Amino acid sequence: MRRLWWLLMLLLFMSAAWAVERPVPVAVSVPPQASLVQAIGGDRVSVQSMVSPGQSTHTFAPSPRQLRAMEDAQLYVKVGHPEYRFEHQFMQVLEGRGDRVVVIDSAEGVALRELEGHHHDHGHAHGHRHDHDHGDTDPHLWVSPSIMRNVAVRVAEALAALDPEGEAHYRQGLEDFLGALDTVDAELRDTLSGLQRRTFLVNHPAWGYFADDYDLRQMSIEVDGKEPTPAQLGRFIERARAKEVRLILVQPGFSRRSADVIARELDIDVVEMDPMAEDWLGNLRRMGAVLREALS
Ligand SMILES: [Zn+2]
Structure with missing residues (x-):
């Protein structure tokens, strides 16, 4: 009986210690959001990105293990675009x-931009794309420093609310992150x-919010x-020839067949850039x- 009592005390003690030292479990949708949370939270958080680098957010479907990880999360940072059904x-x-x-929600307070390479008149021959909530707006919000700045501030606030003892830590983490971002x-x-040139081609139109931040333009090969x-x-x-375009960015996980055809035709470079890095x-x-290398 006495032994059982000690065992119980030990278990209680262990669970209390665990509760104090356990990092705040955070889930995010895409890897760039993970790097933001990690930078702010440091060792007080354990971050898990649902979509991996090089994967497509458009075809991603969560595994049972990822759905279980979500059961554990205390904070979830989502992209917040209806196109991403896994969210x-x-x-x-x-x-x-x-x-x-x-x-x-990263999209809160953001004026969603229109997505390049999206046809408004893709009538009823391809009508199947009308009946889901793809929308005409650009879902790739995380490539914008101005949008991520705002997300960072909200992440630091949320972490301080969830883990008040870490408040100073999160404040410092935010300050450091915003300093690096600036x-x-x-x-x-x-x-x-x-x-001189402000237009670049992409096999998949994921760099739009970045382009907007720096007054550049992406042309989407994908339709x-x-x-x-x-x-x-x-x-x-x-069109690309007339604009004297000199660069094609290709994103891993998406076909680069047409990009290679265009590169040969216009004799320009193809560079792999992963917006999910x-x-x-x-x-x-x-x-x-x-961009500087190719467009100056
Ligand atoms: Zn995309």
Whole structure:
């Protein structure tokens, strides 16, 4: 009996210690959001990205293991675009739990931009694309420093609310992150403002919010999420030629067949850039270097 009592005390003690030292479980939709949360939370958080680098958010379906991870999350940072159906699934899991969980929607307060390569008149020959909530707006919100800045502030607030003992830690983490972000942003403004050419091609239109932040333009080779037809491709090459485009960015996980055709036709470079890369700030820096190299 006495032994049982000790065992019980030990268990109680262990669970209390675990509760104190256990990092705040955070789930995010895409890897760049994970790097933001990690930078702010450090060792007080354990972050899990649902979609991996190089994967497509458009075809992603959560595994049972990921749905279970969502059962555990205290904070979920979602992209917040209706196109990403997997986020609805995660929201259902969270809503079914009934305990405390904070959800940060990256799209809150953002004026969604129109997506390039999206036809408004894709009538009834391809009518199947009309009946889902793809929308005409751009879901790739995380490539914008201005949008992510706002998300960072909300993440730090949420973490401090969930883990009040860590408040100073999160405040410092936020300050450091915003400092690094402002440095990269200033470098990008400096690098990109003087470029003669301001248009680049993409196999998948994921860089729109970045382009908007720096007064650049992306032209999407993909049409409504598909490879262009030969006729569309021919017209596209003529448009790109007229604009004297000099760079094609290809995203892993999406076909680069048409991109290679265009590159041969116009004799320009194809560079692989993954907007889903884990090292978000490092990737933006690299984007700046690639654009400067090709467009100046
Ligand atoms: Zn996409």
